[in-house]
Amino acid sequence: MSSNEPFAGVETQIDEVADGIFRLSTPVAAEHFPPMGFTYGQFLLMGDEPLLYHTGPRRMFDCLVTALEKICPIDKLRWLSFGHGESDESGSMLQILEAAPKCEVLVGTMLSRLVVNDAAPRPAVVLGHGETRKIGRHEVMWLDTPHLPHNWEAGMMFETTTKTLMCGDLFTLMGDDHPATTTDDILPASEELRQRLPYYSNPQAARPKLEEMAALKPANLAGMHGPVWQGDGAAMLHRLADALDG
Ligand SMILES: [Fe+2]
Numbered sequence: 001m002s003s004n005e006p007f008a009g010v011e012t013q014i015d016e017v018a019d020g021i022f023r024l025s026t027p028v029a030a031e032h033f034p035p036m037g038f039t040y041g042q043f044l045l046m047g048d049e050p051l052l053y054h055t056g057p058r059r060m061f062d063c064l065v066t067a068l069e070k071i072c073p074i075d076k077l078r079w080l081s082f083g084h085g086e087s088d089e090s091g092s093m094l095q096i097l098e099a100a101p102k103c104e105v106l107v108g109t110m111l112s113r114l115v116v117n118d119a120a121p122r123p124a125v126v127l128g129h130g131e132t133r134k135i136g137r138h139e140v141m142w143l144d145t146p147h148l149p150h151n152w153e154a155g156m157m158f159e160t161t162t163k164t165l166m167c168g169d170l171f172t173l174m175g176d177d178h179p180a181t182t183t184d185d186i187l188p189a190s191e192e193l194r195q196r197l198p199y200y201s202n203p204q205a206a207r208p209k210l211e212e213m214a215a216l217k218p219a220n221l222a223g224m225h226g227p228v229w230q231g232d233g234a235a236m237l238h239r240l241a242d243a244l245d246g
C-alpha cells in the first residue's frame with residue numbers, strides 16, 4: 001500500500017456551487033470504502049482573503065493541493081476553518097499551515113481550546129457564537145453546535161452573502177459519485193445511513209441548534225459528504241429535527 005492510499009491517482013472534482021464558493025470533492029472508491037464508496041468535500045471561499053473549510057484527511061493532502069491550486073495557490077490561503085477535530089475535517093491542518101504561512105485558523109471557542117491551540121503552530125482566531133467576520137467579498141458567521149452531530153467542540157460556518165451553511169457531517173450520504181449540487185430530497189438516504197451508523201452524539205438534543213440554523217434561512221446546505229443541497233434550507237433543517245426526534 002502506498003503512503004497515500006486510497007487517494008493515489010484520485011482526481012478531485014471542482015465546482016462553483018455559489019458565488020465565489022467552490023466545492024472540492026474527492027471520491028474514495030468502493031474497494032477502499034465498502035460498500036458504495038465515499039466522498040470528502042472541502043469548500044473554498046475565494047476572494048481577497050481566501051478561506052478553506054475542511055482540510056481533508058492527511059493522506060489526501062496531495063489531492064487537495066492539486067485541486068486547490070487550479071483556483072488559488074495554497075500559500076495565498078488567508079483562513080482555514082473546520083467544524084470539529086477529526087481526520088477528515090482537520091487531518092491536514094498542520095500541512096496546510098506549513099504551506100500557507102499567512103493562513104490562520106478561524107474557529108469557535110471550544111475548537112480553539114480543545115484542538116487548534118495545542119496542535120497548531122499558531123493560535124486560532126476565535127469567533128464567538130453568532131459572531132461574523134468579513135473576509136474579502138464574503139462574510140462568515142460561526143455557530144457553536146456542541147455534539148451536533150458529534151464532538152463537544154463542534155461548530156458550523158454560515159456564509160451570509162450566499163446563504164451557504166457549511167454543515168459538515170449533516171446529511172451525509174454514502175457513494176463516490178454525486179452531483180455537485182442537487183434539489184433532490186437527500187434526507188431519506190442520509191437518515192437511512194444514520195440508522196445504520198449512529199454518528200450523532202445526542203440526536204434528541206439537536207432541535208434547538210437546528211432551529212437556530214433554520215432561522216438563518218440557508219439556501220445552500222453544503223455538507224461534507226455528498227452534494228450541496230439547494231432549496232428551502234429552513235424546511236430541510238426542520239425535517240431533520242423531526243427525524244432526529246423520531
Ligand atoms: Fe465528523
Ligand SMILES: [Fe+2]
Pocket residue numbers: 088089168169224225
Ligand atoms: Fe466529515
